Amino acid sequence: MKNFRSPQRPxxxxxxxxxQAVIEALKDGRALDRIYIDTRVQGASGAAIRQHASHAGVPVNTVPEAKLNTFNAGPHDGCIAIIARVQYQDLQSVISFAVEKGETPLFLILDGITDIRNIGGIARTAYCCGVHALIIPDKGVGALNEEALLTSAGALEQIAVCRVNSLVKAVDDLRMNGIKVFASEMKASVIAANAPLNEPCAIVLGSEDKGIHPTLLKVCDEQIRIPMATDFESLNVSVATGMLLYEAGRQRGWAVEG
Incomplete structure (x- = not known):
């Protein structure tokens, strides 16, 4: 049997x-980060959990009992929900809010970034650089837990976070609102300084090992890269984020003295 471990046990x-407690929490509109449900849970209660979770936009992970037991939660009846530490926002609402304030939209899309220390560092830099929201998928991203909040120095509680079930659809929504989407890709021909980051835009960042998923990369408007003096494999994604955002700041005027 596979030995399940929880490195960041909640x-x-x-x-x-x-x-039943999870069903009631969903009905009451509690902000939940994720629901873990035993593979053996079926019937009316299992269907109710999945239905309410889908309506609330809460991801459901179907896992073996061994995974649930790693939480040391005591009797769990085959279901455990993790209370969200951040309040997820609707993407269109954030876009509209930025436009109504007369600001030039700036978003970050995180694809497949699972290291919560990187997510925390990205959130911290993003908040300092005026990013309107982080856009994350409901699956395949690191949990926004206590460690992520600590790494972000509290920025994850200040910046808007939009959780979506499809990053491809999120890109379509951004483009429909006149927001250009740039993919950070180390082999791109266009360097960041030559891309119009002063216009309404979003920047997609992928994991350091796999990069941006090909399907997502295909729907982006343009690929950009950070020029490097040496032929090294790649930059840390959190560091790369800072470099791209300060280039955006230079073009937008706030990162230039005077």
Whole structure:
């Protein structure tokens, strides 16, 4: 049997334990980060959890009982929900808010970034650089847990975070609002300084090992890169984010003295 381990085990006061308790939390509109449900949970309660979770936009992970037992939550009835530490925002609402304020939209899209220290560092830099929101998928991204919040120095509680079930659709929504989408790709022909980052835009960042998913890369408007003096494999994604955002700041005028 596979030995499941939880390297960042959630604290008990951050969990909602048991099928009925999770259903009630969903009905009450509690902000949940994720729901873990035993593969053996079927019937009306399992269907109700999945239905309410889908309506609320809360990801559901179907896992073996061994995974749930790693949380040390006691009797869990085959279901544990993790209370969200951040309040997820609707993407269109954030876009509209930025436009109504007369600001030039700037978004970050995180694709496949699972290291929560990188996510925390990205959030910290993004908030300092005036990014309107981080856009993350509901699956395949590191949990926005206590460690991520600490790494971000609290920025994850200040910046808007939009969780979507499809990054490709999110790109379509951005483009429909006149927001150009740039993909950070180390082999791109266009360097960041020559891209119009002063216009309404979003920047897509992929994981350091796999990069941006080909399907997502295909729907972006343009690929850009950070020029480097040496032929090294890649930059840390959090560092790369800072460099791209300060280039955007230079073009937008706030990162230039005077």
């Amino acid at each position: 604290k008990k006061n951050t969990m909602i334990i048991g099928q």
